[in-house]
Amino acid sequence: MALRWSHAALNCRDLDTTEEFYRRWFGMRRARAFDVAGARFVFLRLGDAYLELCSLPPRAAPAPEPSADGPHAAGAVRHLAFQTDDVDAFLARMGDAARVTLGPLDFDAFIPGWRSVWLADPEGNVVEVSQGYRDLPDDAPTDAKVTLG
Known part of the structure; x- marks a missing residue:
């Protein structure tokens, strides 16, 4: 039995604005949309990965203010992440x-050329955009420790 990544799901107070954000800036396309029990669901796709957007009722509690690289609480999703060839060009386009x-x-202390920026989406979720990350070769030890100054 093989497993593969399916999707992450985000709650949205403004589903249309959030969908437009991910479609416009991250190149995602709508794969499917439907209503269930008064809620709207939209699946966006980028390659083999999906992002599920779920509408919330108008009185839903607001999300905490986005900060840094996302929440640092146990059980919280810290951020979503995307790769680009050039972080600065991506920011200029936005x-x-x-x-x-x-x-x-x-x-660079970890991987030469690795650079990241973190952004807030319309719902307050933190989204990382990075360039230059690459895995170690298959035969390299994966537990190397690097500490910063």
Whole structure:
């Protein structure tokens, strides 16, 4: 029995604005949309990964303010992450629509050329956009420790 990644799901007070954000800036396309018991669900797709957007009732509790690289609480989703070839070009394309919560930061101490920025989506979820990350070769030890100053 083989498993593969399916999706992450986000609750949305404004599903249309959130869908437009991920479609416009991250190139996702709508794969499916439907209503169940008064709630709206939209599945967005990028490659083999899906993002499920779920509508919330108008009186739903607000999300905490987005900050840094996302919540640091046990059980919380810290952030979603996407790869690009050029973080600075991505930010320039977004212009004023980029609500940066942290960075851009360079992680050359870990991987030469790795650079990331964290943004808030319309619902307050933190989204990382990075360039230059790559896995270790299959035969390399994966438990190497690197500490910062």
